Amino acid sequence: MSTKTTILSIAGALAMLTVGCQRNNPEPSATPAADVASSEKPGAELWAENCGRCHNIRPPGSFSDAQWETIDMHMRLRADLTGVEARKITEFLKASH
Amino acid sequence: MRRFTWLLLAVTFVGETAARGQQPATTQVTTEQFQQLLHQQDQMRHEIEQLKAERSATATTQPGTPAPPPAGQAVAPAVTQDDLDDIDVQMRKLRDQVHSALPGTEHLVIAGDAAVGFQTQRQTNSTFYGGVSPLILWQPTDRLLFEAGFDFGLNTDNTNTSSTSVDLSIADASFVVNDYLIVGGGLFVVPFGQYHNHFDPPWINKLPDDPLAFGNRAIGPGSEVGIFARGAAPIGRDSKVTYDVYLANGPNLFTNDPTQAGSLNFDDFTDLNDSKAVGGRLGFLPVPSLEVGYSFEFAETAPPQFGRKVDAFLQAADLNYKKEFHPISGTVQVNAEWIWSSVGHAVYDPNHTMGFGPLSFSGYRDGGYVTVSYRPTLVPNNIVRNLEFVTRYDAVFIPMQAPGGGNEQRVTFGVDYWLTPSAVLKFAYEIDDNKAGPDQNAFFVQFGIGL
Numbered sequence: 001m002s003t004k005t006t007i008l009s010i011a012g013a014l015a016m017l018t019v020g021c022q023r024n025n026p027e028p029s030a031t032p033a034a035d036v037a038s039s040e041k042p043g044a045e046l047w048a049e050n051c052g053r054c055h056n057i058r059p060p061g062s063f064s065d066a067q068w069e070t071i072d073m074h075m076r077l078r079a080d081l082t083g084v085e086a087r088k089i090t091e092f093l094k095a096s097h
Numbered sequence: 098m099r100r101f102t103w104l105l106l107a108v109t110f111v112g113e114t115a116a117r118g119q120q121p122a123t124t125q126v127t128t129e130q131f132q133q134l135l136h137q138q139d140q141m142r143h144e145i146e147q148l149k150a151e152r153s154a155t156a157t158t159q160p161g162t163p164a165p166p167p168a169g170q171a172v173a174p175a176v177t178q179d180d181l182d183d184i185d186v187q188m189r190k191l192r193d194q195v196h197s198a199l200p201g202t203e204h205l206v207i208a209g210d211a212a213v214g215f216q217t218q219r220q221t222n223s224t225f226y227g228g229v230s231p232l233i234l235w236q237p238t239d240r241l242l243f244e245a246g247f248d249f250g251l252n253t254d255n256t257n258t259s260s261t262s263v264d265l266s267i268a269d270a271s272f273v274v275n276d277y278l279i280v281g282g283g284l285f286v287v288p289f290g291q292y293h294n295h296f297d298p299p300w301i302n303k304l305p306d307d308p309l310a311f312g313n314r315a316i317g318p319g320s321e322v323g324i325f326a327r328g329a330a331p332i333g334r335d336s337k338v339t340y341d342v343y344l345a346n347g348p349n350l351f352t353n354d355p356t357q358a359g360s361l362n363f364d365d366f367t368d369l370n371d372s373k374a375v376g377g378r379l380g381f382l383p384v385p386s387l388e389v390g391y392s393f394e395f396a397e398t399a400p401p402q403f404g405r406k407v408d409a410f411l412q413a414a415d416l417n418y419k420k421e422f423h424p425i426s427g428t429v430q431v432n433a434e435w436i437w438s439s440v441g442h443a444v445y446d447p448n449h450t451m452g453f454g455p456l457s458f459s460g461y462r463d464g465g466y467v468t469v470s471y472r473p474t475l476v477p478n479n480i481v482r483n484l485e486f487v488t489r490y491d492a493v494f495i496p497m498q499a500p501g502g503g504n505e506q507r508v509t510f511g512v513d514y515w516l517t518p519s520a521v522l523k524f525a526y527e528i529d530d531n532k533a534g535p536d537q538n539a540f541f542v543q544f545g546i547g548l
Contacts, residue, residue, distance in 0.1 A: 040334060049385035053419055055301040056518035058547075063206070065190075070204045070236040073271075074244065076279070078286075078294055080329040080339035080380065083276030097189070 043092025046085050054079070060096035068093045138192065145184060152176060204236035207548075209246065212299035214523075214543030220535045227251070230266065230298075231548070240273040267320055282324035284366070288341035288378040289392045290413040290434045292466075293319045299545025300519045303470050304511050306527070306541065308491035310436050310464030314505065316493060317411060317436045318363040318394065321345035323373070339380035339390075347374025347396035350440065352403045355453035358445040359460065359499045361398060361409060361438070372397035376411075386420045398440065407441040413465075427473040435465030458502070464493030472515075487511040487525075495533075503533020511541075519547035 041049075051057045063071060069090055076086040209232035217223035228250040235243045246266040253259040269283030286293050292311045296302055310316050323345025331337050346368035348361035376394030392413040399407040419430040439461050446454020472485040492506040511525035527539045 053386070053388065053417060054295045055547075056515065058518050065194075066204050067206045070206045070234050070242070071208065073236055073242045073273075074208075074234050076273075077242070077244075077271055077281075077327065080327060080341070082329045082331060082337075083273070085329075 041088070043088035043090075044096075047089045047092055050079055050081060050085060050089065051075070060093045063093075065094045135195070138188065138195070141184075141188060145181065145188075148176060149181065206234040208232045208234060209548045210298045210300055210546060211548060212305075212543055212545045214305055214541060216305070216539055216541045218537050218539035219529075220537055232267075242271045244269050244271070277328040277330050278326060279328055280324070280326045284320055284322050285325055285343075287318040287321050287343065287345070287376065287394075288325070288327065289318050289376060289394055289411070290378075290436065291388075291390065291415045291417060291432070292434055295417070296432060298547060299543065300521055300547035302545070303468065303485060303487040303513055303521075303523070304489055304509055304525050304541075305523050305543035305545075306509075306525075306539075308434075308464075308466035308489070309493045309505060309507065310434075310466065310491065314464070314493045314495070314501075315363065316361075316438045316462050316464050316495075317413060318348065318376075321347065321363065321374070322366055322368075335382075335384050337382040339382070339388075340377065342377035343375070345374045345376070347372070347394070348398055348409060349400060350398040350403070350407050350409070350443070352400065352443075352445055353451060354500075355446075355451065356500050358453070358456060359440065359443070359458060360501065361440065369400045370397065386418060388415075388417045390415045399443070403443075405443070407443045409438065409440045409460075411439075412437045421474060423475065425471070426475040427471055430470045430472075431468070433465070433467040436463060438462045453500075456498075456500075458496045458498035462493065462495045464491070464495075466491035483515040485513040485515065487513060497532070501533070503531065505529070505531040505533060521545050 048057060060068075072086050072090040072093070075081065076083075081089070209230045211227075211229040213225070213227040215223070215225050228248060230246060230248045232247075233243075233245045237243075245268045248262070248264040248266050250262045250264075251260070252262065265284060267284055267286055269281050269285040271279050271281035273279050288294055290311075292308065297307060297311070299305075306312060311319075321343075323343055325341065325343035327339075327341040329337055329339040346365045348363045349365045349369050351357040351360050351362055374394055374396035376392070378390050378392040380388055380390040382388045390413075392411075392415070394409075394411040396409050397406050398409045399405065413434060413436045415432075415434040417430075417432050419428065421428045441460060443457070443460070444454070445456040446452070449455065466489055468487065468489040470485055470487040473481055476482050487509075488511070489509045490507070491509075492504070494504045495502040497503050507527055507529050509525055509527040511523055513524075514522045516522060521544070523541065523543045523545065525541045525543075527541070529536045529538050531537060
């Protein structure tokens with residue numbers, strides 16, 4: 001990919017980022033209608049499905065609430081979770097220890 | 098009982114105070130406030146212990162029906178174990194809140210993994226080995242995450258030179274745009290296939306070594322420097338689509354090294370040409386227990402001094418399936434990935450100035466693995482339930498004329514024992530069929546742990 005194409009791609013990505021932020025300001029906490037499917041499932045089920053697909057699931061007591069929030073964001077990246085899935089899993093883990 | 102009521106009030110008050118101190122998450126708590134909270138927590142713990150002791154003494158000295166209270170005195174409800182457990186839970190939450198409010202420590206996690214093992218391999222000396230890979234995660238806001246991963250290792254080479262190594266495996270920042278999009282940049286794990294993203298930590302990898310195509314004879318990328326966007330979107334109740342796209346420095350073609358000419362160097366931390374690689378992965382989960390994916394990466398790989406452009410097009414297909422089956426009282430997991438690498442035609446050392454050319458060969462390589470494992474998760478016996486049986490076929494097919502070329506195929510059998518969900522003891526025997534050199538059958542013992 002040439003330098004010019006690279007710069008255009010980065011500009012496009014920044015435009016997409018700007019639009020995405022404006023649509024979701026200030027906090028990504030609302031549950032969009034399109035994500036009804038994930039929001040139907042309880043956090044425990046999402047936890048078992050998404051974490052257990054790749055590795056043994058670790059007990060909720062393994063980490064503190066603040067640590068789970070950070071680890072869940074890390075895993076949202078690695079496991080391609082939606083925002084709703086990540087939040088419900090985090091809330092389940094925080095409520096379970 | 099009055100003390101118990103005061104205790105509840107105190108817990109509620111302190112809990113409220115700490116909770117308010119958490120709003121917003123960046124509120125600073127002074128050392129004095131923190132010490133005061135710790136003091137209150139110690140006092141409450143002491144009073145709970147006293148209550149437990151008194152309750153125990155009462156139960157011992159007054160068996161049977163308790164005496165009726167004096168006339169005119171209200172009957173206080175008895176303190177039950179549930180009440181005490183509830184207080185314990187509240188105290189743990191309070192402790193977490195106080196800890197998470199400490200300046201500089203909130204949302205900072207040091208995780209990672211470690212492994213220590215022994216291997217004996219035909220044609221080489223047996224050896225113990227070990228390594229630690231700490232992972233630092235810092236989430237300063239709800240939308241922002243910084244990651245830094247390190248690999249600490251040690252080695253002694255054939256010339257009797259011992260060394261320790263410290264490698265930066267990832268160093269990136271990510272920003273949550275919305276529920277379906279995260280963007281970021283830095284040195285990140287490339288979403289090319291699933292192995293490096295999901296399965297290579299020693300407490301997740303069910304065998305002690307990496308598949309050839311992702312390890313010693315890698316033909317695909319691991320980590321690269323660049324920018325990325327990724328996310329997921331649900332389809333119905335059980336299905337989901339995931340996507341990843343990235344721009345990165347991309348691999349460089351080895352052109353001058355007689356032992357590696359024609360191979361791709363994926364550790365291109367500072368780019369050696371103006372071209373950037375573009376890549377991505379599209380994943381599909383028709384049901385939660387199954388994920389399939391397709392990945393690609395396109396890059397111009399030759400350094401400018403090579404004199405001509407050489408493109409590389411890499412593709413990969415991956416599958417991950419894990420499901421519990423009652424008829425066989427256990428869980429089956431199947432992982433499979435295959436990489437196809439096509440590098441444009443080139444002649445290396447065309448004028449024999451470097452002493453190994455002219456050299457030309459096919460730029461096509463492929464390789465991958467299939468791993469199948471079974472764990473009797475539904476068997477009542479604890480020891481049996483912690484066992485897992487694993488087998489893997491892995492291979493790379495590289496042109497024999499290429500430096501370091503030659504096909505290699507292996508079959509590995511392993512037995513794991515899970516000490517905890519993130520600590521495993523592995524035993525494995527590997528049968529090697531190497532067309533490029535002597536077969537290197539091997540026996541491994543490894544302890545892997547997630548931190």
